[in-house]
Amino acid sequence: MKLTDVERRLLALHYLFPVPVNRLKILYEMDPDLVNFHTYSADKLAKVLRITVQKAIQLKENLQKSVTTPYEKLYERYDITPIPFTNPLYPKQLLLLIDPPTVLYTKGDSSLLSQNFQVAIIGSRKATVYSQQAMKFVVPPLVENNIIIVSGLAKGADTMAHKAAIAYGGKTIAVLGHGFFHLYPKENKDLAEEMAENQLLITEYPPYLKPERWTFPMRNRIISGLSDAVVVTESADKSGTMSTVEHALDHGKDIYAVPGLVTSLLSAGPHKLIDEGAQPLWSGFQIIEALSSREPN
Structure with missing residues (x-):
């Protein structure tokens, strides 16, 4: 991929100051x-970047030290x-966010970012076999229609969503809440590879940045921003899954x-979402029908 000289300078800045685009607006002006x-x-730098003077001093020092670092290589x-x-x-759909990622660091087939429709499938970290069973009804129709599955x-x-997409011969994108020199959770090492x-x-994070409590809610806006629709399998009433849904609602997705067992x-x-107007889902063909009349992102 070809980068301009300005983009190379942006990579150097972002490595040391990894913030969303909106934080750089005044600087670009x-x-x-x-x-x-x-x-x-x-x-002046503190005012432009909206940081403390002490942080600005440290940033200037680090920029000076790394002026010859070949980040691209x-x-x-x-x-x-x-x-x-x-x-x-x-x-382009990420540019519609209030706070778009300044840089997307990618590994794998980056052409997936521009292919057809993308649908997020998300849910609880404690999801049961019920979510796996639901994937059998939701994922195959999406894969058959070349829709990319997005999750975290x-x-x-x-x-389950990533594995189902792969098992049915489809394509999938994982949005991480940390840099590539780290992996969370470690149990997904083989899947990530x-x-x-x-x-x-x-x-959106440079390779050295470790997973933190705040990085995962930030990741959720990217999952929503990339996707034309969001599917929730199993989830507690208050959770990170609901955070992604809130972003999706803000984005008009x-x-x-x-629907699940009332005893679970x-x-x-999911039941609260349905009560508030979400579409009950029992087949991926429902999503296909809804998307068929729309243009991809």
Whole structure:
């Protein structure tokens, strides 16, 4: 992938200051080619980036130390392809977010970001065999119609969704809440390696950044932003799954919920969504029918 000189300078800045695009708005207005910001005083840089003066001083020092670091070659060494928000390969639907990722770091087949429709399938990390059974009715029709399955590589429903897509011969994208030098959960190491070869892993975080409590809610907006529709299998009433749904509602996405046993606590989330207007889902063909009259993202 070809990067412009401005994009290379952006990679250097983002490595040290990994924030969404909206945090860089003033900087781009003042220095659209990113050639002068490193000369700003600490006070000016702090004001432009909305950080403390102490953090601005530290950022200036780190930028000076890394001025000759070949980030593009570094990523290539680890089979990481960075896609800045200004690059033609960057998914246009993510630019509609209030806070789009500044860079998407990818491993695998990045062309999946621009292919056809994408549907997120999410749910509880404690998802039961019921979610696996539901996938048998939901995933095959999506795969047959070349729809990409998006999820978060978490335990439970996310893992089931990725594996189901692969098992039925489809394509799937995992959105990670950390950099590529780390993996969470470790139980998904083999799945992640397989997806890095034949599917797609993406993250907005530079490789060194570890998983933190706050990084996963941030990841959820990307799952929603990429997808034309969101499917919830099993979920508690209040959970990270519901966080993704809230983003999807803000983005105007279609929400589907798989009805469950009234005796199961993990049915509470889907049943509440249905009560609030989500479409009850028992077949992937319902999604196909709804999407057939729409243009892809």
